[in-house]
Amino acid sequence: MAVTQEAVLDKIKEIVPKFGVDPTDVTLEATLEDLDMDSLDVVEIMQAIEDDLGVRVPDEDLEGLATMGDTIAAVVKNG
Amino acid sequence: MTDQRREVVITGIGAVTPAGFGVDALWARALAGESLPHGDVAVGPDPTEKLTIKESRRLDRFARYALVAAREAVEDAGLDFAALDSTRCGAVVGTGIGGFETIDTNIEIMREKGDRQVPATTVPMLMPNAALAAITKDFGLHGPGHCVVTACATGNHSLGEAKRMIEYGFADLVVAGSAEAANRPLATAAFRAMGAMTSKGMSCPFDSRRDGFVMGEGAGIVILESAEHAAARGARAYATLAGYGASNDAFHLVQPDPEATGAMAAMRKALAEAGVAPGEVDYINAHGTSTPYNDLSETKAVKEIFDSPPPISSTKSLLGHMMGAAGSVEAVICVLSMRDNKAHPTVNLDEPDPECDLDYIADGAREIEINTVLSNSFGFGGHNACLVFQAK
Numbered sequence: 212m213a214v215t216q217e218a219v220l221d222k223i224k225e226i227v228p229k230f231g232v233d234p235t236d237v238t239l240e241a242t243l244e245d246l247d248m249d250s251l252d253v254v255e256i257m258q259a260i261e262d263d264l265g266v267r268v269p270d271e272d273l274e275g276l277a278t279m280g281d282t283i284a285a286v287v288k289n290g
Numbered sequence: 291m292t293d294q295r296r297e298v299v300i301t302g303i304g305a306v307t308p309a310g311f312g313v314d315a316l317w318a319r320a321l322a323g324e325s326l327p328h329g330d331v332a333v334g335p336d337p338t339e340k341l342t343i344k345e346s347r348r349l350d351r352f353a354r355y356a357l358v359a360a361r362e363a364v365e366d367a368g369l370d371f372a373a374l375d376s377t378r379c380g381a382v383v384g385t386g387i388g389g390f391e392t393i394d395t396n397i398e399i400m401r402e403k404g405d406r407q408v409p410a411t412t413v414p415m416l417m418p419n420a421a422l423a424a425i426t427k428d429f430g431l432h433g434p435g436h437c438v439v440t441a442c443a444t445g446n447h448s449l450g451e452a453k454r455m456i457e458y459g460f461a462d463l464v465v466a467g468s469a470e471a472a473n474r475p476l477a478t479a480a481f482r483a484m485g486a487m488t489s490k491g492m493s494c495p496f497d498s499r500r501d502g503f504v505m506g507e508g509a510g511i512v513i514l515e516s517a518e519h520a521a522a523r524g525a526r527a528y529a530t531l532a533g534y535g536a537s538n539d540a541f542h543l544v545q546p547d548p549e550a551t552g553a554m555a556a557m558r559k560a561l562a563e564a565g566v567a568p569g570e571v572d573y574i575n576a577h578g579t580s581t582p583y584n585d586l587s588e589t590k591a592v593k594e595i596f597d598s599p600p601p602i603s604s605t606k607s608l609l610g611h612m613m614g615a616a617g618s619v620e621a622v623i624c625v626l627s628m629r630d631n632k633a634h635p636t637v638n639l640d641e642p643d644p645e646c647d648l649d650y651i652a653d654g655a656r657e658i659e660i661n662t663v664l665s666n667s668f669g670f671g672g673h674n675a676c677l678v679f680q681a682k
Contacts, residue, residue, distance in 0.1 A: 228343075229343070229347065230343070230344070230347065231342055231343030231344035231347065247344065251348075251410050251411055251414075254410040255409060255410060255411070258406065258407050258409070258410075261406060261407075262403065262407055267406075
Protein backbone atom coordinates (compact mmCIF):
# COMPACT_ATOMS: atom_id res chain seq x y z
CA MET A 212 0.00 0.00 0.00
CA ALA A 213 1.32 3.38 -0.98
CA VAL A 214 2.05 5.88 1.77
CA THR A 215 -0.09 8.98 2.01
CA GLN A 216 0.96 12.56 2.54
CA GLU A 217 -0.83 12.46 5.93
CA ALA A 218 1.05 9.36 7.05
CA VAL A 219 4.42 10.91 6.19
CA LEU A 220 3.51 14.22 7.82
CA ASP A 221 2.43 12.40 10.98
CA LYS A 222 5.69 10.45 11.03
CA ILE A 223 7.76 13.63 10.67
CA LYS A 224 5.79 15.35 13.44
CA GLU A 225 6.49 12.33 15.61
CA ILE A 226 10.25 12.53 14.98
CA VAL A 227 10.97 16.26 15.16
CA PRO A 228 10.82 16.84 18.94
CA LYS A 229 14.19 15.09 19.21
CA PHE A 230 15.54 17.74 16.82
CA GLY A 231 14.28 20.43 19.18
CA VAL A 232 11.50 21.36 16.73
CA ASP A 233 7.87 21.93 17.77
CA PRO A 234 5.67 19.50 15.77
CA THR A 235 3.00 22.17 15.32
CA ASP A 236 5.53 24.19 13.30
CA VAL A 237 5.80 21.34 10.78
CA THR A 238 3.49 22.34 7.93
CA LEU A 239 3.66 21.65 4.20
CA GLU A 240 4.77 25.25 3.64
CA ALA A 241 7.48 25.31 6.35
CA THR A 242 11.01 25.49 4.98
CA LEU A 243 13.95 23.66 6.52
CA GLU A 244 15.31 27.10 7.32
CA ASP A 245 12.08 28.06 9.14
CA LEU A 246 12.48 24.94 11.27
CA ASP A 247 16.22 25.53 11.77
CA MET A 248 16.96 22.14 10.22
CA ASP A 249 19.70 21.16 7.78
CA SER A 250 20.70 18.36 5.42
CA LEU A 251 21.88 16.11 8.26
CA ASP A 252 18.42 16.37 9.82
CA VAL A 253 16.81 15.43 6.50
CA VAL A 254 19.00 12.34 6.32
CA GLU A 255 17.86 11.35 9.81
CA ILE A 256 14.21 11.91 8.90
CA MET A 257 14.62 9.75 5.81
CA GLN A 258 16.28 7.00 7.86
CA ALA A 259 13.34 6.99 10.28
CA ILE A 260 10.88 6.88 7.37
CA GLU A 261 12.76 4.01 5.76
CA ASP A 262 12.84 2.17 9.08
CA ASP A 263 9.21 2.76 10.05
CA LEU A 264 7.33 3.16 6.75
CA GLY A 265 9.59 1.01 4.58
CA VAL A 266 10.07 3.75 1.97
CA ARG A 267 13.54 4.26 0.56
CA VAL A 268 14.08 7.64 -1.10
CA PRO A 269 17.05 7.74 -3.48
CA ASP A 270 19.63 10.47 -2.88
CA GLU A 271 18.81 12.23 -6.17
CA ASP A 272 15.25 12.82 -4.95
CA LEU A 273 16.59 14.56 -1.84
CA GLU A 274 18.38 17.29 -3.75
CA GLY A 275 17.00 20.80 -3.66
CA LEU A 276 14.19 20.13 -1.17
CA ALA A 277 13.00 23.49 0.15
CA THR A 278 9.80 22.87 2.10
CA MET A 279 8.38 20.07 4.22
CA GLY A 280 5.82 19.62 1.40
CA ASP A 281 8.69 18.90 -1.05
CA THR A 282 10.23 16.45 1.40
CA ILE A 283 6.95 14.63 1.92
CA ALA A 284 6.28 14.54 -1.83
CA ALA A 285 9.65 12.84 -2.36
CA VAL A 286 8.62 10.13 0.08
CA VAL A 287 5.12 9.69 -1.39
CA LYS A 288 6.63 9.44 -4.90
CA ASN A 289 8.80 6.52 -3.81
CA GLY A 290 6.21 4.87 -1.55
CA MET B 291 69.40 36.94 21.26
CA THR B 292 66.76 38.05 23.70
CA ASP B 293 63.53 36.08 24.03
CA GLN B 294 60.90 38.16 22.28
CA ARG B 295 58.04 35.75 22.81
CA ARG B 296 54.91 37.40 24.12
CA GLU B 297 53.71 36.89 27.68
CA VAL B 298 50.59 34.71 27.92
CA VAL B 299 48.05 35.26 30.68
CA ILE B 300 44.95 33.40 31.88
CA THR B 301 41.87 35.60 32.02
CA GLY B 302 39.02 33.11 32.37
CA ILE B 303 38.36 29.65 33.76
CA GLY B 304 35.57 27.11 33.46
CA ALA B 305 35.03 23.50 34.46
CA VAL B 306 32.56 20.65 34.53
CA THR B 307 33.74 17.91 36.87
CA PRO B 308 32.43 15.13 39.10
CA ALA B 309 32.14 17.93 41.70
CA GLY B 310 29.41 19.49 39.53
CA PHE B 311 29.02 22.40 37.15
CA GLY B 312 31.46 25.24 37.48
CA VAL B 313 34.67 26.36 39.02
CA ASP B 314 33.09 27.21 42.39
CA ALA B 315 31.75 23.67 42.92
CA LEU B 316 35.14 22.28 41.92
CA TRP B 317 37.11 24.48 44.29
CA ALA B 318 34.70 23.92 47.20
CA ARG B 319 35.02 20.14 46.78
CA ALA B 320 38.79 20.40 46.49
CA LEU B 321 39.31 22.52 49.59
CA ALA B 322 36.86 20.42 51.61
CA GLY B 323 38.97 17.40 50.73
CA GLU B 324 35.86 15.39 50.06
CA SER B 325 36.49 11.87 48.81
CA LEU B 326 34.53 10.27 45.96
CA PRO B 327 31.92 7.64 46.78
CA HIS B 328 33.19 4.06 46.56
CA GLY B 329 33.50 2.86 42.96
CA ASP B 330 35.78 2.98 39.93
CA VAL B 331 33.87 5.61 37.92
CA ALA B 332 33.08 9.23 38.88
CA VAL B 333 30.56 10.74 36.50
CA GLY B 334 30.02 14.41 35.83
CA PRO B 335 26.69 16.25 36.00
CA ASP B 336 24.38 15.91 32.97
CA PRO B 337 25.53 18.64 30.55
CA THR B 338 22.25 18.52 28.61
CA GLU B 339 20.77 20.50 31.53
CA LYS B 340 22.81 23.50 30.37
CA LEU B 341 22.22 23.10 26.61
CA THR B 342 19.27 23.23 24.24
CA ILE B 343 18.00 20.05 22.58
CA LYS B 344 19.44 21.32 19.30
CA GLU B 345 22.87 21.84 20.85
CA SER B 346 22.93 18.51 22.66
CA ARG B 347 21.76 16.25 19.88
CA ARG B 348 24.68 17.07 17.59
CA LEU B 349 27.28 16.70 20.35
CA ASP B 350 28.74 13.68 22.10
CA ARG B 351 28.87 14.03 25.89
CA PHE B 352 32.56 15.00 25.82
CA ALA B 353 31.80 17.94 23.54
CA ARG B 354 28.80 18.94 25.65
CA TYR B 355 31.05 19.15 28.70
CA ALA B 356 33.54 21.22 26.71
CA LEU B 357 30.94 23.69 25.44
CA VAL B 358 29.45 24.22 28.90
CA ALA B 359 32.90 24.76 30.44
CA ALA B 360 33.90 27.10 27.60
CA ARG B 361 30.83 29.29 28.11
CA GLU B 362 31.70 29.61 31.80
CA ALA B 363 35.30 30.56 30.96
CA VAL B 364 34.24 33.10 28.33
CA GLU B 365 31.80 34.71 30.75
CA ASP B 366 34.41 34.69 33.51
CA ALA B 367 36.85 36.48 31.20
CA GLY B 368 34.23 39.12 30.43
CA LEU B 369 34.60 38.48 26.73
CA ASP B 370 32.51 40.05 24.01
CA PHE B 371 33.79 38.44 20.83
CA ALA B 372 31.78 40.85 18.71
CA ALA B 373 34.14 43.58 19.91
CA LEU B 374 37.28 41.60 19.01
CA ASP B 375 39.01 40.65 15.75
CA SER B 376 37.73 37.07 15.42
CA THR B 377 40.55 36.15 13.02
CA ARG B 378 42.97 36.70 15.93
CA CYS B 379 40.97 34.44 18.28
CA GLY B 380 41.52 30.70 18.15
CA ALA B 381 40.99 27.53 20.12
CA VAL B 382 42.90 24.42 21.14
CA VAL B 383 40.49 21.86 22.53
CA GLY B 384 41.63 18.28 22.96
CA THR B 385 40.38 14.97 24.25
CA GLY B 386 41.93 11.65 25.11
CA ILE B 387 39.53 9.56 23.09
CA GLY B 388 36.65 11.54 21.58
CA GLY B 389 33.04 10.47 21.29
CA PHE B 390 33.06 7.11 22.98
CA GLU B 391 29.31 7.13 23.62
CA THR B 392 28.65 7.82 19.95
CA ILE B 393 30.88 4.95 18.83
CA ASP B 394 29.43 2.57 21.38
CA THR B 395 25.80 3.48 20.69
CA ASN B 396 25.99 3.68 16.93
CA ILE B 397 27.75 0.34 16.53
CA GLU B 398 24.71 -1.19 18.23
CA ILE B 399 22.38 0.63 15.82
CA MET B 400 24.38 -0.71 12.88
CA ARG B 401 24.27 -4.29 14.20
CA GLU B 402 20.59 -4.13 15.04
CA LYS B 403 19.21 -2.21 12.08
CA GLY B 404 21.85 -2.37 9.38
CA ASP B 405 24.17 0.07 7.64
CA ARG B 406 21.41 2.31 6.29
CA GLN B 407 20.27 3.26 9.79
CA VAL B 408 23.68 4.43 11.00
CA PRO B 409 23.15 8.09 11.98
CA ALA B 410 24.62 10.64 9.58
CA THR B 411 25.87 12.48 12.66
CA THR B 412 28.13 9.58 13.70
CA VAL B 413 31.42 10.94 12.35
CA PRO B 414 30.94 14.61 13.29
CA MET B 415 30.01 13.51 16.81
CA LEU B 416 32.74 10.96 17.47
CA MET B 417 35.65 12.86 15.92
CA PRO B 418 38.11 14.09 18.58
CA ASN B 419 37.90 17.64 17.17
CA ALA B 420 34.11 17.78 17.71
CA ALA B 421 34.50 19.81 20.90
CA LEU B 422 36.84 22.21 19.10
CA ALA B 423 34.29 22.54 16.29
CA ALA B 424 31.44 23.22 18.73
CA ILE B 425 33.38 25.89 20.61
CA THR B 426 34.77 27.70 17.57
CA LYS B 427 31.31 27.79 15.99
CA ASP B 428 29.57 28.89 19.18
CA PHE B 429 31.85 31.91 19.66
CA GLY B 430 32.71 32.54 15.99
CA LEU B 431 36.45 32.05 16.44
CA HIS B 432 38.03 32.39 13.00
CA GLY B 433 41.68 32.20 14.07
CA PRO B 434 43.73 29.00 14.36
CA GLY B 435 42.17 25.79 15.68
CA HIS B 436 43.88 22.66 16.89
CA CYS B 437 42.86 19.44 18.61
CA VAL B 438 45.48 17.75 20.75
CA VAL B 439 45.18 14.02 21.47
CA THR B 440 47.85 12.73 23.85
CA ALA B 441 45.87 10.54 26.24
CA CYS B 442 46.13 11.76 29.84
CA ALA B 443 48.59 14.51 28.92
CA THR B 444 46.08 16.12 26.51
CA GLY B 445 45.05 18.93 28.85
CA ASN B 446 48.55 20.20 29.49
CA HIS B 447 49.58 19.80 25.85
CA SER B 448 46.47 21.76 24.81
CA LEU B 449 47.35 24.70 27.04
CA GLY B 450 50.99 24.48 26.02
CA GLU B 451 50.24 24.50 22.29
CA ALA B 452 47.80 27.37 22.81
CA LYS B 453 50.58 29.25 24.61
CA ARG B 454 52.79 28.75 21.55
CA MET B 455 50.11 30.17 19.23
CA ILE B 456 49.92 33.34 21.29
CA GLU B 457 53.55 33.86 22.20
CA TYR B 458 54.66 33.54 18.57
CA GLY B 459 51.93 35.90 17.41
CA PHE B 460 49.63 33.51 15.52
CA ALA B 461 46.71 34.51 17.75
CA ASP B 462 45.94 37.07 20.46
CA LEU B 463 43.43 34.95 22.35
CA VAL B 464 42.94 31.19 22.50
CA VAL B 465 40.16 29.21 24.17
CA ALA B 466 42.19 26.28 25.49
CA GLY B 467 41.38 23.07 27.28
CA SER B 468 40.07 19.57 26.93
CA ALA B 469 37.23 17.18 27.69
CA GLU B 470 36.58 13.51 28.27
CA ALA B 471 33.52 11.27 28.54
CA ALA B 472 34.58 7.64 28.42
CA ASN B 473 32.21 6.11 30.93
CA ARG B 474 30.85 3.57 28.47
CA PRO B 475 30.91 -0.22 28.71
CA LEU B 476 33.63 -0.73 26.08
CA ALA B 477 35.96 1.82 27.67
CA THR B 478 35.49 0.74 31.27
CA ALA B 479 35.87 -2.93 30.31
CA ALA B 480 39.04 -2.10 28.38
CA PHE B 481 40.62 -0.03 31.15
CA ARG B 482 39.73 -2.72 33.69
CA ALA B 483 41.20 -5.39 31.41
CA MET B 484 44.53 -3.60 31.31
CA GLY B 485 44.50 -3.20 35.09
CA ALA B 486 44.55 0.58 34.89
CA MET B 487 41.44 1.13 37.01
CA THR B 488 41.18 0.43 40.72
CA SER B 489 39.68 -2.86 41.82
CA LYS B 490 39.31 -1.46 45.33
CA GLY B 491 36.98 1.36 44.29
CA MET B 492 39.20 4.12 45.68
CA SER B 493 41.49 6.80 44.30
CA CYS B 494 44.32 6.97 46.84
CA PRO B 495 47.42 8.42 45.18
CA PHE B 496 50.76 7.79 46.91
CA ASP B 497 49.05 5.43 49.40
CA SER B 498 50.35 1.87 49.76
CA ARG B 499 46.88 0.52 48.87
CA ARG B 500 46.70 2.26 45.47
CA ASP B 501 45.90 -0.14 42.64
CA GLY B 502 44.64 2.01 39.78
CA PHE B 503 42.63 5.10 38.96
CA VAL B 504 38.97 5.97 39.31
CA MET B 505 37.72 7.10 35.89
CA GLY B 506 36.39 10.67 35.91
CA GLU B 507 34.57 12.73 33.29
CA GLY B 508 34.17 16.38 32.41
CA ALA B 509 36.03 19.32 30.92
CA GLY B 510 38.30 22.18 31.83
CA ILE B 511 38.64 25.31 29.69
CA VAL B 512 40.77 28.42 30.19
CA ILE B 513 41.02 31.67 28.25
CA LEU B 514 44.60 32.46 27.28
CA GLU B 515 45.54 35.87 25.93
CA SER B 516 48.63 37.83 25.19
CA ALA B 517 49.29 40.12 28.14
CA GLU B 518 48.92 43.18 25.87
CA HIS B 519 45.58 41.97 24.52
CA ALA B 520 44.23 41.36 28.02
CA ALA B 521 45.46 44.75 29.22
CA ALA B 522 44.01 46.55 26.18
CA ARG B 523 40.51 45.31 26.95
CA GLY B 524 40.92 45.90 30.67
CA ALA B 525 40.68 42.23 31.57
CA ARG B 526 41.71 40.76 34.90
CA ALA B 527 44.64 38.38 34.52
CA TYR B 528 44.68 35.56 37.06
CA ALA B 529 48.13 34.28 36.21
CA THR B 530 50.83 33.90 33.61
CA LEU B 531 51.28 30.61 31.80
CA ALA B 532 55.02 30.95 32.07
CA GLY B 533 56.43 27.59 31.08
CA TYR B 534 55.57 24.57 28.94
CA GLY B 535 57.75 21.50 28.68
CA ALA B 536 56.97 18.40 26.64
CA SER B 537 58.75 15.11 26.04
CA ASN B 538 58.19 11.45 25.17
CA ASP B 539 59.34 8.47 27.20
CA ALA B 540 59.73 6.37 24.03
CA PHE B 541 59.83 3.48 26.47
CA HIS B 542 56.57 1.49 26.68
CA LEU B 543 53.06 1.78 25.29
CA VAL B 544 51.40 2.39 28.65
CA GLN B 545 53.91 1.94 31.47
CA PRO B 546 55.84 5.03 32.58
CA ASP B 547 59.61 4.79 32.41
CA PRO B 548 60.59 3.83 35.99
CA GLU B 549 63.63 6.08 35.67
CA ALA B 550 61.21 8.93 34.79
CA THR B 551 63.74 10.36 32.34
CA GLY B 552 61.02 11.79 30.09
CA ALA B 553 58.95 13.13 32.97
CA MET B 554 61.98 14.89 34.42
CA ALA B 555 62.88 16.34 31.03
CA ALA B 556 59.38 17.82 30.67
CA MET B 557 59.50 19.32 34.18
CA ARG B 558 62.94 20.80 33.59
CA LYS B 559 61.94 22.28 30.23
CA ALA B 560 58.85 23.90 31.74
CA LEU B 561 60.86 25.40 34.61
CA ALA B 562 63.58 26.61 32.26
CA GLU B 563 61.10 28.25 29.92
CA ALA B 564 59.52 30.05 32.87
CA GLY B 565 62.94 31.09 34.08
CA VAL B 566 62.16 29.53 37.43
CA ALA B 567 64.63 27.69 39.65
CA PRO B 568 63.23 24.55 41.35
CA GLY B 569 63.56 26.28 44.74
CA GLU B 570 61.10 28.96 43.61
CA VAL B 571 58.20 26.53 43.07
CA ASP B 572 55.67 26.88 45.90
CA TYR B 573 53.32 24.02 45.02
CA ILE B 574 53.20 21.09 42.61
CA ASN B 575 49.95 19.78 41.22
CA ALA B 576 50.89 16.14 40.68
CA HIS B 577 49.86 13.82 37.90
CA GLY B 578 49.15 11.51 40.88
CA THR B 579 46.91 8.91 39.26
CA SER B 580 46.73 6.35 42.10
CA THR B 581 48.42 3.75 39.89
CA PRO B 582 51.36 1.89 41.44
CA TYR B 583 53.76 2.89 38.65
CA ASN B 584 52.98 6.57 38.18
CA ASP B 585 52.96 7.65 41.78
CA LEU B 586 56.32 6.04 42.49
CA SER B 587 58.09 7.26 39.35
CA GLU B 588 56.61 10.76 39.71
CA THR B 589 57.81 10.90 43.33
CA LYS B 590 61.31 9.85 42.27
CA ALA B 591 61.35 12.44 39.49
CA VAL B 592 60.32 15.26 41.82
CA LYS B 593 62.98 14.26 44.36
CA GLU B 594 65.58 14.20 41.62
CA ILE B 595 64.77 17.75 40.47
CA PHE B 596 63.99 19.43 43.79
CA ASP B 597 66.57 19.53 46.58
CA SER B 598 63.77 20.31 49.01
CA PRO B 599 60.51 19.50 47.23
CA PRO B 600 57.57 21.84 47.82
CA PRO B 601 54.13 20.57 48.92
CA ILE B 602 52.46 18.47 46.22
CA SER B 603 48.90 17.17 45.93
CA SER B 604 46.81 15.07 43.57
CA THR B 605 43.55 16.48 42.19
CA LYS B 606 42.80 12.95 40.94
CA SER B 607 42.37 11.85 44.56
CA LEU B 608 39.29 14.13 44.62
CA LEU B 609 37.80 13.82 41.13
CA GLY B 610 39.15 10.58 39.76
CA HIS B 611 41.24 10.62 36.62
CA MET B 612 39.53 12.78 34.04
CA MET B 613 42.07 11.50 31.50
CA GLY B 614 42.13 13.87 28.51
CA ALA B 615 40.39 16.53 30.61
CA ALA B 616 42.63 16.15 33.65
CA GLY B 617 45.39 18.64 32.84
CA SER B 618 42.95 21.43 31.96
CA VAL B 619 40.94 20.96 35.13
CA GLU B 620 44.19 20.88 37.09
CA ALA B 621 45.21 24.15 35.41
CA VAL B 622 42.00 25.67 36.78
CA ILE B 623 42.97 24.30 40.21
CA CYS B 624 46.45 25.85 39.89
CA VAL B 625 44.95 29.25 39.08
CA LEU B 626 42.65 29.06 42.10
CA SER B 627 45.52 27.91 44.34
CA MET B 628 47.44 31.09 43.46
CA ARG B 629 44.36 33.31 43.71
CA ASP B 630 43.53 32.12 47.24
CA ASN B 631 46.98 31.01 48.43
CA LYS B 632 45.53 27.65 49.33
CA ALA B 633 46.54 24.16 48.25
CA HIS B 634 43.97 21.38 48.27
CA PRO B 635 44.77 18.10 50.00
CA THR B 636 45.47 14.64 48.65
CA VAL B 637 42.65 12.56 50.11
CA ASN B 638 42.65 8.87 51.07
CA LEU B 639 46.35 8.98 51.88
CA ASP B 640 46.02 7.10 55.16
CA GLU B 641 48.52 4.29 54.70
CA PRO B 642 51.58 5.95 53.17
CA ASP B 643 53.82 4.02 50.82
CA PRO B 644 57.30 4.28 52.40
CA GLU B 645 58.76 4.88 48.94
CA CYS B 646 56.41 7.82 48.33
CA ASP B 647 57.77 10.25 50.88
CA LEU B 648 57.00 13.77 49.70
CA ASP B 649 54.75 16.31 51.43
CA TYR B 650 51.46 15.35 49.74
CA ILE B 651 49.27 17.68 51.85
CA ALA B 652 47.50 14.64 53.30
CA ASP B 653 46.11 16.50 56.31
CA GLY B 654 43.60 18.89 54.77
CA ALA B 655 43.78 22.05 52.68
CA ARG B 656 46.73 24.24 53.51
CA GLU B 657 47.23 28.00 53.45
CA ILE B 658 50.57 28.78 51.87
CA GLU B 659 51.76 31.66 49.77
CA ILE B 660 51.60 30.32 46.22
CA ASN B 661 53.16 32.40 43.47
CA THR B 662 54.65 29.69 41.29
CA VAL B 663 53.10 26.32 40.47
CA LEU B 664 54.29 23.31 38.49
CA SER B 665 51.59 21.02 37.07
CA ASN B 666 52.45 17.56 35.73
CA SER B 667 50.63 15.38 33.22
CA PHE B 668 51.86 12.10 31.77
CA GLY B 669 49.89 10.06 29.26
CA PHE B 670 49.61 6.56 27.85
CA GLY B 671 51.95 6.38 24.91
CA GLY B 672 54.66 7.93 27.06
CA HIS B 673 53.77 11.57 26.36
CA ASN B 674 54.70 14.07 29.06
CA ALA B 675 53.61 17.69 29.39
CA CYS B 676 54.34 20.03 32.27
CA LEU B 677 53.22 23.61 32.83
CA VAL B 678 54.48 26.37 35.09
CA PHE B 679 52.03 29.06 36.22
CA GLN B 680 52.96 32.29 37.97
CA ALA B 681 50.68 34.62 39.88
CA LYS B 682 50.13 38.08 38.38
